[in-house]
Each structure stands twice: as structure tokens, then as C-alpha cells.
Amino acid sequence: MAEETAAPPTEMPEELVETAKAAAWPEDLVMELLSQGAEPSDLMRYMTSGVTAEQVRQFMASQGGDQGGGGMELTLAWMNVPTEWGIRAKPTKHGLTIDAINVGKYGEVPDVWKYNTEMPRGAVPITGVEAMGYTIFEKQELWADNAGALYEEAIQRRWGSATDIDWENIKELPDDLERAICQICTHFSEKAQLEADILAGWEPELSYGYHEIKLYLSTVIFEGARHAELFRKRALSNGGGLGLQSTGWGFRSVTDSRNFTEAVSIQMVLQDSFTLTQYQYCERYAPSAPEKRMFRMAMQDKARHVAYGLAHLKYVLLHRPERRGEMEKYLDKGESLLVADDKDTATREAFAILFGGSQEKIQEGLQKYEKMRERQVRQYLARLRWATLEREETIFPALRKYVQGQDEAAAAPSTAARMAAVRPV
Secondary structure (H helix, E strand, O other): OOOOOOOOOOOOOHHHHHHHHHHOOOHHHHHHHHHOOOOHHHHHHHHHOOOOHHHHHHHHHHHOOOOOOOOOOOOOHHHHOOOOOOOOOOOEOOEOOOOOOOOHHHHOOOOEOOOOOOOOOOOOOOOOOOOOOOOEOEHHHOOOOOHHHHHHHHHHOOOOHHHHOOHHHOOOOOHHHHHHHHHHHHHHHHHHHHHHHHHHHHHHHEOHHHHHHHHHHHHHHHHHHHHHHHHHHHHHOOOOOOOOOOOOHHHHHHHOOOOHHHHHHHHHHHHHHHHHHHHHHHHHHOOOHHHHHHHHHHHHHHHHHHHHHHHHHHHHHHHOHHHHHHHHHHHHHHHHHHHHHHHOHHHHHHHHHHHHOOHHHHHHHHHHHHHHHHHHHHHHHHHHHHOOOOOOOOOOHHHHOOOOOOOOOOHHHHHHHHHHOOOOO
16 A cells, blocks of 8 residues: 655644744745645754745755756855854864764754754755665664764774784794684684674664764774784684684674664673673783783773763663663573573683683683683673663573672772773873
8 A cells, every 4th residue: 555645734833933924934935845845843943043035945946946957047055055154163182073063053963863864964954865764763772972982082093903913923822822812712703793793784774863873883893893803813823723613692682683772782781891801801811912912902992882882771771761671671681692602612611721821720710710700790780880770689690690699899890980981082
């Protein structure tokens, strides 16, 4: 059945009447614009911005002219579109950042974006532009207040694995230690590629009214690809090679996500939080300076991913408190499948050999692995607490044992807060 088109309005909406009179816009002009699909809120903005009725008529005439260009009269009507002329975006001490250009109406981020085109926020819409198929139009579905700062930091702290890691000075290792590092790097490379793929699938769904989010996520996608090639390079650079594929249980909770907030909560709040702690431990026990630097560079990227995930989760919880139970369900699923990944004995044993220093000290390494697990859980819970979600009593039972009956000092929360915070750019 064909979709019915909305009937043209028969009278001027009440909210436009007085504003149109004050701006000297004739009623017939307003009704014509409405019949062509103009939004009342846009018309209100033009009226209050000082756009005259004559300017609007010139602009309409230019849109309906000869599109072929032959003999078309030049009206320059496009120069009369409403803009906040004279408002200047000023550089900050960090330069002309994304947040610095959010001035005047250009900095007004709507709760709902009305347009299904690539129109930039603050531009003047025209009728007849084809829809692009975006599906996410609500601010609460994707917003995080720190996205602009995270984007600037990601751009300013960019690095490349080909030249920023001293590959030539990675020292030769005993076979057991080399195999352990190669297995760990195989695991990290696989996880990073998955994150890039997942977010790349969501990026086209986000409408252009929230360009700060689209810009930042583009850096996360790039960083996922960079981590995938970084760890692949380490596996192949020292006489070892790629190891055994991961079981993939933890991946399913991300790939099965049905909405963007679910994907972010599981990937960037839960899984990236646990991965960040793994990077920290690997940096501590890495056998050479180049490998330590490799994990440090990856840590600074991963900390940003966690920071966005937490800020988005907090925004949803504060602005849509009725979704709190929904967020808990997402984390229930993510935690249960993350625990299922413990079936990946190859990677757990590889961590133990790295932490112990050799296969002979694998039991000592397993004890350190358990300490890492405890730190993962405690940092994760502290980060959730920052996002206003208390989960110590409801966390998946296999993870609860790491926090129950223990009275740890405040060091872990302070570490979590530091790693989740947005560093100045």
C-alpha cells in the first residue's frame, strides 16, 4: 500500500502568527513554505534572525530556476540565507577546536534531529533533497558531552605503529615467552578488528545533527584498525607468528546488539574497560622497551574509548532514568558472555606465562592473572559508579567473587577515575 502524503496545511500554525507579523512576512508566503515541507521551527528561526520576506522570495525563485545553467538569471539569492553573520568562532589555547566552533545557534544540539540528509547542523535546509536512510535521530541514543574533546585529543595524539615503535630493538626471547606474547597479540588484534567493524557499521546510522559523535567515532574506527595491525606486527616481527583464534564468546554480545546504546555499553564500557586493564598489565610485564611503548600507546587510545562509553551511558541514565533497567540487562548479557571467554585457555595461559616470565613459573603467573582479573572488575565497577550505576551486588556471579568480602583501599577508584577522565588536549 502506498504511503499517504501529509495534506498541506490550511491555516498558519498559531505559534507563527505573531512572529510572522513582527517580521512582516505575509501569510501567503508562510503558507507556501509550509506546503513545500518547511518546518515551523525553521521558519521561526528565519523570522527571528532578521530574514526579510523579499529575501525569502528571492531564495525560492533561485531554487525553482533553470537547473541546466543555460541562460539562467543570476540572482545570488543564496547570499541572503539566514546566518548569524558577524559571530566569530575564536581559537582557545588548544586551537580552534570542535567545541570552540559551537557558538550561537551552531552550538544548539537538539534533542531530536529532524532531517534525514547530510545537511550540517546550522545550515539552511531546502526541499526535495533525497533522504539518506539514517536511523538514529535522538540525542539520548548517542550523545556524550566529552565527544568533541576526545576527537581533538585523538587527532593531536595520533601515532603510527610502523615508525613509532622501535621494532629493530625488540630482543630475542625464549620460545615459551615468544609464543605467549604472540598468542596475546593474536587475541588483541582480533578484538581490535571486531571493534572497528562493529562501529563502522553503526557510523552511517547516526544523523548529521550530532557531528561531534560521528567525528569521534571515526577516530575509534581508525584506532581499532591501528591496534589490529599493531598487534599483528608484533606477532610477526620477532620470529614467532600468529597464535590460536579466540573462542569468540565475548564477541557475540557486541555483534548481537540491537541498538547503538547497547553496543556502546557492552563494547566501550564493559569490554574496553577490561581490555584497558589487560594493556596495563602487559605493559608492566613486557620484556622490552619497544613492547612497553606498544602497550602504552594502545592504552592512551583505549582510555578514550572507555571515556566516551561511560559519558554516553551517564547521559542516558541522567536524561532517561526509565532506561536504567534496560542498561542493566545489556550489562548482564555482556558480563555473562565475557565470563564464557574464560574457556579460551590458550590466551589465559599465555597471559600467565608473560606475567610469570616463563613456562616454569606459570603458576605464579596465574596468581598474577587472578590479580589482574580482580583489578579489571574493581575498575569496571568504579567506572560504572561514576556513571551513576551501582552494580557491585548485581554483577555476574562469576565476577562478584572478586569484590565480595574484601575492603580494598580507594586506590582502584582513583585509578579508574583517572583513566576514564578526559585528558586536556
